[in-house]
Amino acid sequence: MTKFFQRLLLLNLKTKIFIILIMLFLGFVSLIFFQGISTKESFLKSRKEMLINLGEIALALTEYYYLLSKKGKISEKEAQEEVKAILRKIRYEETGYFWINDGTLPYPKMIMHPIMPELEGKICDKEEFFSAFMAQAGLQQKPFKVKPNKNLLTLGVELANQSGRSFIWYKWNKPLPKGYTKEHYDKMSYMVKFEPWGWYIGTGIYIDDVEEAFLKLIKENFLVFLLVSFLIFLIIAGVNFYFWKSIRYSIDLANTDYLTEISNRKYFLEVLDREIRRTLRTLKPFSVVMFDIDRFKNINDQLGHKAGDEVLKKVVKVVKERIRKTDLLARWGGEEFVILLPETELNGAKNLAEHLRKKIKEIEIPKIGNITASFGVTSFKVGDNEDTLMQRADFMMYKAKEAGRDCVQSG
Numbered sequence: 081m082t083k084f085f086q087r088l089l090l091l092n093l094k095t096k097i098f099i100i101l102i103m104l105f106l107g108f109v110s111l112i113f114f115q116g117i118s119t120k121e122s123f124l125k126s127r128k129e130m131l132i133n134l135g136e137i138a139l140a141l142t143e144y145y146y147l148l149s150k151k152g153k154i155s156e157k158e159a160q161e162e163v164k165a166i167l168r169k170i171r172y173e174e175t176g177y178f179w180i181n182d183g184t185l186p187y188p189k190m191i192m193h194p195i196m197p198e199l200e201g202k203i204c205d206k207e208e209f210f211s212a213f214m215a216q217a218g219l220q221q222k223p224f225k226v227k228p229n230k231n232l233l234t235l236g237v238e239l240a241n242q243s244g245r246s247f248i249w250y251k252w253n254k255p256l257p258k259g260y261t262k263e264h265y266d267k268m269s270y271m272v273k274f275e276p277w278g279w280y281i282g283t284g285i286y287i288d289d290v291e292e293a294f295l296k297l298i299k300e301n302f303l304v305f306l307l308v309s310f311l312i313f314l315i316i317a318g319v320n321f322y323f324w325k326s327i328r329y330s331i332d333l334a335n336t337d338y339l340t341e342i343s344n345r346k347y348f349l350e351v352l353d354r355e356i357r358r359t360l361r362t363l364k365p366f367s368v369v370m371f372d373i374d375r376f377k378n379i380n381d382q383l384g385h386k387a388g389d390e391v392l393k394k395v396v397k398v399v400k401e402r403i404r405k406t407d408l409l410a411r412w413g414g415e416e417f418v419i420l421l422p423e424t425e426l427n428g429a430k431n432l433a434e435h436l437r438k439k440i441k442e443i444e445i446p447k448i449g450n451i452t453a454s455f456g457v458t459s460f461k462v463g464d465n466e467d468t469l470m471q472r473a474d475f476m477m478y479k480a481k482e483a484g485r486d487c488v489q490s491g
Contacts, residue, residue: 124268127285128247131270132219135245138167138178138281139272140334146276147346160277167281168194175255178283181233183241183273188233191279195255204233211251211264218243236271237280246271254286337411339389340396348410348418352466355422359460367429367459369419370473371436374452374485376415382447388415391445395453398439403432418473426459426490433457433488441486452486454478 142163149159167178180191187205212232216223217239226235232250239246248271251264269284335347343351355366373395380388392415399409399417408420421429433455443451456477460469472491479489 124287127268127287128270131247131268131283131285134172134176134178134283135270135272135281138283139274141166142274142277142279142281144334146274156277164192168192173285175286176283177255178281181237181280181282183237183278183280185237186234187231188237188280195253195260204231208252208264209233212248213251214249215239216247218245223247223249232269233280236269236282240271240273240280244273249287252284252286340392340411342396342400343408343410345410345412348408348412348420349466351408352420352469355420356460356464356466356469364423365425365459367421367424367426367457368469368473369421369429369433369436369455369457370412370470370477371417371419371433371453371455372477372481373415373440374454374481379445379448383445387445391443391451394443395440395451398443399436402436402439416477418470424459426457429457429459430488430490433490437486437488454480454485455488456480457488457490 145154145159145163146156148154149156154162164180167180171177177194179193181188181204182191184203187203187209189201189203190199191201193199209231210229212226212230212235213228214223215226215235221243232248236246236248239248248269250267250269252267253260253262254265265286265288267284267286267288269282271280271282273280335343337344352368358364359366373391376388376391379391392411396409396411396417399419403409403419403421406422410418410420412418419432421432424432437453437455440453441450445451454477456473456475456479458469458472458476476489476491479491480487483489
């Protein structure tokens with residue numbers, strides 16, 4: 081190494097400059113190359129994350145309609161048709177769409193495919209389905225190469241059966257304004273399993289352009305490379321923003337009570353779980369108020385369910401106007417409601433419940449009179465979990481009922 085530097089010092093200036101330029105050039109090329117690889121990996125990661133978001137939103141939408149059918153609001157067939165109709169219409173990034181297949185093995189049957197409706201109701205055993213070249217089970221496992229001639233849907237179903245979710249890389253036709261291309265392009269798809277209906281919901285993004293973008297970045301100068309990277313970032317961010325905005329209603333459907341337009345029981349329990357963990361970490365108190373509209377059945381029996389629905393909406397309006405933005409009001413079920421009060425001790429929660437009781441009593445319904453409600457109030461205690469806390473709130477509410485209704489009980 082010493083002899084190398086000695087010889088380097090003996091070189092003339094022109095040669096030294098030439099060597100420096102060569103080193104700078106190699107460093108520049110290496111920088112572009114590794115930046116290109118980094119950008120390529122980042123590009124694929126962003127698309128993968130997008131697919132995960134899309135798949136989970138589709139799953140939440142399906143679960144929402146499934147719960148509606150279980151509650152008897154609509155039939156199971158109607159629920160399935162609603163989900164299929166919504167997913168059939170969604171498009172993103174021009175070529176993105178959803179499909180649904182069942183879990184029949186060795187070859188699944190197509191339930192819904194908006195681009196190739198001719199596949200619906202048929203076993204997916206045609207040649208074009210045998211194009212998978214890579215796959216991944218779940219979200220944490222590493223992708224692995226697939227043996228040739230593996231059916232992509234069979235592979236997706238088998239892996240989703242293991243962990244509920246799967247990724248598949250394969251070649252597929254691209255959608256056109258009318259029909260689809262004859263050529264096949266590299267595509268990455270994400271599949272989620274919905275156990276109750278035996279559905280496997282999939283959606284995918286074409287990735288053939290990733291390699292082209294990588295080669296373009298290698299050939300262009302550093303400034304252009306930075307510009308392209310920035311533009312790619314803006315495009316991905318824009319697509320994510322546009323798509324998120326276009327399907328925001330799906331998320332709301334999964335977390336909102338359709339009648340009163342407040343949070344539903346499912347979402348309340350999710351927030352409650354987070355609040356319990358936060359309290360255990362910060363030792364800050366929180367309380368829960370549960371209340372029930374007294375003799376609500378009489379309103380439905382005398383005035384009809386439509387009038388009963390209006391009463392629920394009026395009660396919700398009164399309560400929403402008198403709680404903080406940090407509080408969470410949710411419909412627990414029927415005429416029962418719950419309020420989560422972060423950083424609120426028992427006395428503060430009792431005072432609020434008493435105030436709400438008086439305000440609700442001011443609501444007057446023709447032929448019925450003034451509405452009353454019974455309140456149960458409790459605070460989080462060491463050793464509580466979701467079940468014990470809500471059971472105690474429920475117990476306090478029924479103590480209020482036994483005490484003659486139109487009152488607040490706490491403990």
